[in-house]
Amino acid sequence: MTHVQDGLHYTSTHEWIRIDPKNIAYIGITDHAQNLLGDMVLVDLPEIGAFLDSGDECAVVESVKAASDVFTPLTGEVLAHNEQLQQNPGILNQDPYGDGWLFQIRIDDVKELENLLDAESYQNLLEDTE
Amino acid sequence: MPVLGMIGTGLDNARQGSNMAHQTPLYQEHLISGAKMTDFQNWSLPLNFGSQIDEHNAVRTQAGIFDVSHMLITDISGAQTKAFLQFLLANNIDKLTQAGKALYTVMLNDAGGIIDDLIVYFLAEGQYRIISNAGTRMRVTQWLEQHAQKFDCTCQIREDLALIAVQGPQTTSIVCDVLQSTQANHCLQQLKPFHTCTLDTWCIAATGYTGEAGFEIMLPATDAVSFWRNCCTAGAMPCGLGARDTLRLEAGLCLYGHEMNEETSPLISGLGWTVAFEPSSRDFIGKAALLADQNPSQKLVGLVMTDRGVMRPQMSLYTAPNNTSELAGSITSGGFSPSLECSIALARIQTQSPEYLFIQLRQGWVKVKVTPPAFFRRGKALIDVGRN
Numbered sequence: 001m002t003h004v005q006d007g008l009h010y011t012s013t014h015e016w017i018r019i020d021p022k023n024i025a026y027i028g029i030t031d032h033a034q035n036l037l038g039d040m041v042l043v044d045l046p047e048i049g050a051f052l053d054s055g056d057e058c059a060v061v062e063s064v065k066a067a068s069d070v071f072t073p074l075t076g077e078v079l080a081h082n083e084q085l086q087q088n089p090g091i092l093n094q095d096p097y098g099d100g101w102l103f104q105i106r107i108d109d110v111k112e113l114e115n116l117l118d119a120e121s122y123q124n125l126l127e128d129t130e
Numbered sequence: 131m132p133v134l135g136m137i138g139t140g141l142d143n144a145r146q147g148s149n150m151a152h153q154t155p156l157y158q159e160h161l162i163s164g165a166k167m168t169d170f171q172n173w174s175l176p177l178n179f180g181s182q183i184d185e186h187n188a189v190r191t192q193a194g195i196f197d198v199s200h201m202l203i204t205d206i207s208g209a210q211t212k213a214f215l216q217f218l219l220a221n222n223i224d225k226l227t228q229a230g231k232a233l234y235t236v237m238l239n240d241a242g243g244i245i246d247d248l249i250v251y252f253l254a255e256g257q258y259r260i261i262s263n264a265g266t267r268m269r270v271t272q273w274l275e276q277h278a279q280k281f282d283c284t285c286q287i288r289e290d291l292a293l294i295a296v297q298g299p300q301t302t303s304i305v306c307d308v309l310q311s312t313q314a315n316h317c318l319q320q321l322k323p324f325h326t327c328t329l330d331t332w333c334i335a336a337t338g339y340t341g342e343a344g345f346e347i348m349l350p351a352t353d354a355v356s357f358w359r360n361c362c363t364a365g366a367m368p369c370g371l372g373a374r375d376t377l378r379l380e381a382g383l384c385l386y387g388h389e390m391n392e393e394t395s396p397l398i399s400g401l402g403w404t405v406a407f408e409p410s411s412r413d414f415i416g417k418a419a420l421l422a423d424q425n426p427s428q429k430l431v432g433l434v435m436t437d438r439g440v441m442r443p444q445m446s447l448y449t450a451p452n453n454t455s456e457l458a459g460s461i462t463s464g465g466f467s468p469s470l471e472c473s474i475a476l477a478r479i480q481t482q483s484p485e486y487l488f489i490q491l492r493q494g495w496v497k498v499k500v501t502p503p504a505f506f507r508r509g510k511a512l513i514d515v516g517r518n
Binding site: 035038039041042044060062064066067090093 | 166177178181182183372376438439440442465466492
């Protein structure tokens with residue numbers, strides 16, 4: 001059973017969201033997602049300054065098995081992206097919730113947070129499928 | 131990101147219809163190790179034990195150990211075994227001039243298509259052994275039985291044996307360490323490629339599917355678990371099918387069902403070298419069909435892509451970066467090469483091939499370099515990746 005981290009929000013498409021007090025969110029992919037994909041070999045991240053609408057395809061993670069799209073769960077401007085993943089995509093496998101964060105986004109619409117799952121709901125979703 | 135429909139590496143195969151996949155003698159051992167298991171040709175096998183890239187790199191630099199007991203081991207014996215195999219196989223086992231030698235060959239149907247690729251071992255006078263693929267088990271067994279009837283010989287499937295591969299530069303020292311026997315040391319330390327050592331009920335062959343030095347060990351199933359454990363303790367890293375596939379792709383070794391099948395002749399599968407047309411007096415199944423096709427219109431090549439991305443099986447290749455240009459061929463096996471840190475592939479293309487071909491990835495058209503179909507062996511790159 002893969003690990004679901006407490007204190008984060010989740011989507012049904014296996015992204016996690018960490019809300020920084022300053023209305024900024026970190027986005028990444030869950031342990032379930034990295035486990036399904038296997039060893040990562042390439043990561044394409046959104047450009048800093050890019051403006052994203054919630055639901056937009058904004059990143060690609062490619063593993064030994066397949067490429068997979070990442071969708072932003074929130075609307076806002078990309079403030080940062082995790083450059084070390086370009087050199088070392090394996091970090092996504094080793095530490096998906098920590099050093100494996102993909103990008104940082106400014107939260108433009110706090111109401112969108114209501115659409116997100118909490119850890120327990122995401123855990124239940126996984127139990128139904130794993 | 132969506133839950134994936136995998137493009138796959140060719141390793142994700144649907145079950146054949148039986149209600150439970152076969153298990154090797156090491157199945158429980160793999161579960162205890164926490165291996166990520168997968169179904170391969172109706173066998174439950176480890177895909178990886180953690181990171182397949184780490185496993186791949188371990189084989190290239192030290193040693194890895196693979197459970198390949200899903201493969202079919204058939205012993206053939208009797209007065210006319212040699213004649214039978216000389217008729218059955220495209221390569222000529224007469225090349226096995228003494229016991230203790232092995233030969234890689236394809237086995238053809240009457241149309242010259244490949245039923246399987248396999249290694250045949252000359253164990254002793256009148257005694258040979260064939261190791262063939264799990265996926266072709268039924269077809270190969272039926273084919274052998276059908277043709278063996280015409281010769282004074284019998285075929286016996288060795289379900290009492292397990293097959294374990296140890297591959298990488300440290301293999302000899304690890305296996306000698308484990309076996310702790312003067313006889314084993316003496317035999318293994320001077321064992322040449324494609325030669326075998328028989329030690330009581332074990333047969334150790336200097337063969338493999340990784341492009342590194344190593345052994346494939348045929349041993350009683352009852353010895354498998356302890357041998358596996360001892361090799362791991364001695365420094366061999368457990369490796370699964372994921373690493374097996376990236377290693378063999380880098381080495382340019384064909385995978386049945388990808389580079390070849392019953393519809394492809396060895397001449398368009400990069401396996402023409404395994405066919406022994408000489409001596410011309412030897413007849414073998416498929417010979418006539420191959421002789422009639424001495425100018426094949428296709429060939430197998432390697433591809434290297436230095437741009438970001440990964441080439442995958444069945445992707446199409448074009449002579450220019452647009453769909454209206456000529457379709458040159460398609461990829462038979464593709465993936466990411468951990469040793470070269472870029473994507474590599476094997477492809478079947480038209481015989482007239484330019485230096486570069488074009489493929490469509492998500493970012494658009496990408497140029498790929500055509501190379502000989504082998505990329506990395508014995509710790510060394512065989513091609514110039516050409517990055518600055």
